[in-house]
Amino acid sequence: MVDKVKRIWLEGEFIDWDDAKVHILTHTMHYGVGAFEGIRAYKRVDGSTTIFRLAEHIGRLYDSCKLVMIEPRFTPAQISQACVELLRENKMDEAYLRPLIYVGDGAMGIYAPDNPIRSTVVAWKWGAYLGASAVDLGIRVKISSWARHHIHVSLAKAKMMGQYTNSVLAKREAKLGGYDEALMMDTNGYVSEGSGENFFIVKKGKLITPPLSASILEGVTRDTILTLAREEGIPVAEEMLTRDQVYLADEAFFTGTAAEVTPIREIDNRKIGEGGVGPVTKRLQTRFFDVVKGGDSSHPEWLTRV
Numbered sequence: 001m002v003d004k005v006k007r008i009w010l011e012g013e014f015i016d017w018d019d020a021k022v023h024i025l026t027h028t029m030h031y032g033v034g035a036f037e038g039i040r041a042y043k044r045v046d047g048s049t050t051i052f053r054l055a056e057h058i059g060r061l062y063d064s065c066k067l068v069m070i071e072p073r074f075t076p077a078q079i080s081q082a083c084v085e086l087l088r089e090n091k092m093d094e095a096y097l098r099p100l101i102y103v104g105d106g107a108m109g110i111y112a113p114d115n116p117i118r119s120t121v122v123a124w125k126w127g128a129y130l131g132a133s134a135v136d137l138g139i140r141v142k143i144s145s146w147a148r149h150h151i152h153v154s155l156a157k158a159k160m161m162g163q164y165t166n167s168v169l170a171k172r173e174a175k176l177g178g179y180d181e182a183l184m185m186d187t188n189g190y191v192s193e194g195s196g197e198n199f200f201i202v203k204k205g206k207l208i209t210p211p212l213s214a215s216i217l218e219g220v221t222r223d224t225i226l227t228l229a230r231e232e233g234i235p236v237a238e239e240m241l242t243r244d245q246v247y248l249a250d251e252a253f254f255t256g257t258a259a260e261v262t263p264i265r266e267i268d269n270r271k272i273g274e275g276g277v278g279p280v281t282k283r284l285q286t287r288f289f290d291v292v293k294g295g296d297s298s299h300p301e302w303l304t305r306v
């Protein structure tokens with residue numbers, strides 16, 4: 001259960017949590033067109049609170065809107081400001097932020113070009129997305145029987161609501177099968193991503209992740225890890241990966257705003273490397289947490305102070 005906080009930002013105003021209701025004919029509820037983001041704000045070791053890579057997340061939100069052809073009536077600067085003010089309004093020093101742009105009620109039917117485009121930002125407390133021990137011990141993953149959207153079927157670069165039915169199917173299948181998360185392939189059999197995470201392997205010291213031309217979301221955490229790896233002198237490659245490359249990886253991990261850097265210890269009942277958290281994963285994970293909430297101040301451009 002999400003713990004309720006005091007206020008939600010809706011259409012330019014702060015309203016009480018319990019008043020944030022939508023009409024049942026809200027177009028997005030029926031047809032799934034809309035865009036959203038997931039952003040984390042961390043309390044740092046120095047006591048300050050900073051939002052991690054707010055500009056990049058809001059940039060992707062507007063890219064998603066462009067892809068699905070909806071136009072928010074607020075500017076990126078206004079939505080960014082709403083994120084900051086919402087945390088202040090709720091006196092939160094740590095939070096998961098969920099800006100969401102959706103098509104309101106008006107006309108029904110698929111086209112409905114004149115329905116109002118509404119904007120909201122919600123904040124709540126969210127701990128380790130894949131379970132308390134996941135970040136420290138790693139998770140068990142199953143390759144999904146559900147393929148990720150083909151590039152002619154949907155827009156993987158859009159963080160669009162309707163697209164997530166595909167993720168929900170994969171996640172349910174994995175959880176009901178006794179695993180923690182799903183790894184999805186594309187329709188050609190190449191590795192795509194998790195239900196809500198990007199995917200990396202380490203092989204012979206090289207960090208490898210599928211390229212942006214694959215059917216994946218352009219993860220902000222993915223970019224963060226690629227940047228940090230280059231800074232650490234770890235060779236990186238963006239390449240298509242096959243199932244057997246995954247099974248034979250020395251290390252594997254997922255990245256995402258919710259999942260942060262979550263090691264993978266097993267895929268399809270095969271141990272990955274030693275079946276724990278590999279040394280490259282550990283190094284990148286440590287650096288990641290140092291940058292987002294620790295004492296590492298090497299990337300001030302990624303931090304927005306609340």
Ligand SMILES: Cc1ncc(COP(=O)(O)O)c(C=O)c1O
Nearest residue numbers: 196197198217219220221256257
């Ligand atoms: C399908 C999918 N892939 C990857 C990611 C990771 O993206 P990010 O690191 O920007 O949170 C997410 C989460 O937003 C996602 O939903």
